[in-house]
Amino acid sequence: MTLAAVSLAVLCGCASAAPSTPAAETVTPTPTPPADGGSFSSLAALHDAYVAAGGDCANLNQTNNVKLAAESGTCNDQTVISTYISTADVSQLIQNNKALNEELDFHSDGVWLTGQNWVINSPDAPDMQEKLGGRLVSFK
Numbered sequence: 001m002t003l004a005a006v007s008l009a010v011l012c013g014c015a016s017a018a019p020s021t022p023a024a025e026t027v028t029p030t031p032t033p034p035a036d037g038g039s040f041s042s043l044a045a046l047h048d049a050y051v052a053a054g055g056d057c058a059n060l061n062q063t064n065n066v067k068l069a070a071e072s073g074t075c076n077d078q079t080v081i082s083t084y085i086s087t088a089d090v091s092q093l094i095q096n097n098k099a100l101n102e103e104l105d106f107h108s109d110g111v112w113l114t115g116q117n118w119v120i121n122s123p124d125a126p127d128m129q130e131k132l133g134g135r136l137v138s139f140k
Contacts, residue, residue, distance in 0.1 A: 037115020037134025043071035043083050046118050050081060053131035055124060057081070068093045069119075079122035087116050094137055101139055112137045 040046040047060045057075030066072035068089045072082035084090050094114070101108065113125035115134040122128075126136060 033131060033133030034115075035133055037113070037118065037132060039116040040083055040118050043073055043081065046081055046083055046120075047073070047075075049132060050075075050120060050128065053128050055079070055120070055122065055128055066093075066119075067096075070117075075122070079120070079124075081121070082119050084117045084119075090114055090117060090119060093119065098139065108139045110139050112139075 040049065043060070043062060047057055051057055055075070057079060060073045060075055060081075062071065062073035064072055066080065066082045068084060069082040070085050070089075072080060074080050084093070094112075100106075110121070110123075111125050113120040113122075113128050113132065113134045114137055115132070118134075120128060120132075128134075129136060
């Protein structure tokens with residue numbers, strides 16, 4: 001009986017008499033995306049970031065059909081994402097599309113989200129800016 005009492009005392013002695021306080025919760029701040037949108041090394045990397053930001057692109061179809069783009073693909077019939085070798089290529093693409101729209105007297109409510117070397121052409125582009133950064137380009 002004495003051995004049992006000693007064993008119980010040893011087990012109970014491990015507990016602290018003072019009330020325990022819960023460990024402080026660690027809050028990880030949400031990173032702020034770069035204002036210029038940063039750059040992506042590949043279409044796959046842009047796709048992953050777009051989906052992580054809430055973009056609808058479960059099935060990326062890489063077509064490489066966008067002129068001036070290093071890589072491009074479609075997510076659906078309304079969304080095209082593309083990456084470029086340089087910021088100059090993105091700027092040239094924007095100017096080409098603005099000039100073509102003006103020439104055709106075409107007015108669109110479409111907005112692109114652009115970064116250093118990427119473009120998201122999608123109806124949800126404005127919603128993606130908060131998570132991806134970049135700038136919105138209007139073609140009105």
